[in-house]
Amino acid sequence: MTRESLDDLALAEIAGDDMEAFGELYERHVRRIYNYIYYRTGNHHDAEDLTARVFQRALRHVANFEDKGVPFTAWLYRIAHNLVANWHRDRSRRPMVPLDKHVAVSEVGEHPEIEAIAGEEQVQLLRAVRSLPDDRQQLLILKFVERMSNAEIGEVMGRTEGAIKSLYHRTLSTLREEVKKLDSGLETGEAEQE
Amino acid sequence: MNRKQIESLLAEVLTPVEPNSQFVRSLRARLVTYQGGGALSPWMILAVLGTAILLAITSFGVLLRFIIGLISLFGLLDNRRQSKTGSRASV
Numbered sequence: 495m496t497r498e499s500l501d502d503l504a505l506a507e508i509a510g511d512d513m514e515a516f517g518e519l520y521e522r523h524v525r526r527i528y529n530y531i532y533y534r535t536g537n538h539h540d541a542e543d544l545t546a547r548v549f550q551r552a553l554r555h556v557a558n559f560e561d562k563g564v565p566f567t568a569w570l571y572r573i574a575h576n577l578v579a580n581w582h583r584d585r586s587r588r589p590m591v592p593l594d595k596h597v598a599v600s601e602v603g604e605h606p607e608i609e610a611i612a613g614e615e616q617v618q619l620l621r622a623v624r625s626l627p628d629d630r631q632q633l634l635i636l637k638f639v640e641r642m643s644n645a646e647i648g649e650v651m652g653r654t655e656g657a658i659k660s661l662y663h664r665t666l667s668t669l670r671e672e673v674k675k676l677d678s679g680l681e682t683g684e685a686e687q688e
Numbered sequence: 689m690n691r692k693q694i695e696s697l698l699a700e701v702l703t704p705v706e707p708n709s710q711f712v713r714s715l716r717a718r719l720v721t722y723q724g725g726g727a728l729s730p731w732m733i734l735a736v737l738g739t740a741i742l743l744a745i746t747s748f749g750v751l752l753r754f755i756i757g758l759i760s761l762f763g764l765l766d767n768r769r770q771s772k773t774g775s776r777a778s779v
Contacts, residue, residue, distance in 0.1 A: 528707040616701045638702035
């Protein structure tokens with residue numbers, strides 16, 4: 495049986511002594527861990543640094559990994575979550591996501607004013623996302639970037655599917671409020687400038 | 689902005705990013721090196737223990753020789769003193 499055909503838990507069991515097995519786990523999960531960290535830190539440099547630390551820590555402790563009914567990804571996300579939390583704590587100010595790189599202005603050929611409005615909305619929304627508590631940011635990243643279902647997110651975050659559903663609804667309501675606040679703040683600023 | 693609009697905007701904003709392929713490859717290589725040179729390698733532990741025991745034995749041997757040397761020196765000095773005192777007494 496090849497390592498590629500084994501599932502994550504079977505690979506994790508042998509990964510302590512078998513670097514090829516750990517390599518297979520690495521190939522399967524490096525992109526999603528990188529994405530998670532990238533959206534939590536807001537820049538590629540720190541995302542690379544923290545991703546490297548996640549896998550170094552995972553390699554150090556994979557021999558002690560126990561199958562407790564949660565997916566291996568959940569274990570990796572927990573390591574990533576802890577390292578990102580430490581990273582935020584170590585910084586006096588929270589760096590902002592380089593928004594301009596993310597804002598995918600919809601279709602080429604649209605009127606520039608419409609593009610600007612659409613871009614502004616996305617910028618506001620991303621700012622609002624970045625102001626959310628850690629668990630809500632994690633939920634949105636897993637849902638939209640990783641396209642995970644509520645049940646899968648629940649496994650990763652150690653909550654029930656119902657709890658994730660309810661947290662998601664509350665997060666959307668908070669986002670709506672935040673965007674509204676940011677919009678009104680922007681309009682006030684523009685009016686003052688005029 | 690309603691819920692659907694927020695969801696569609698989130699889907700546009702939170703899109704997967706691809707890490708630099710060179711970073712992915714070099715990190716894998718670093719992990720192999722890291723495991724090979726890991727402090728928790730059983731061979732490494734054995735080598736460190738062996739070296740520590742050898743060093744302890746060697747340093748204990750050196751210490752013993754030093755103590756024996758000191759005792760011999762004191763004995764020699766004491767002998768000389770006694771022989772000098774004995775020759776004076778005989779005169």
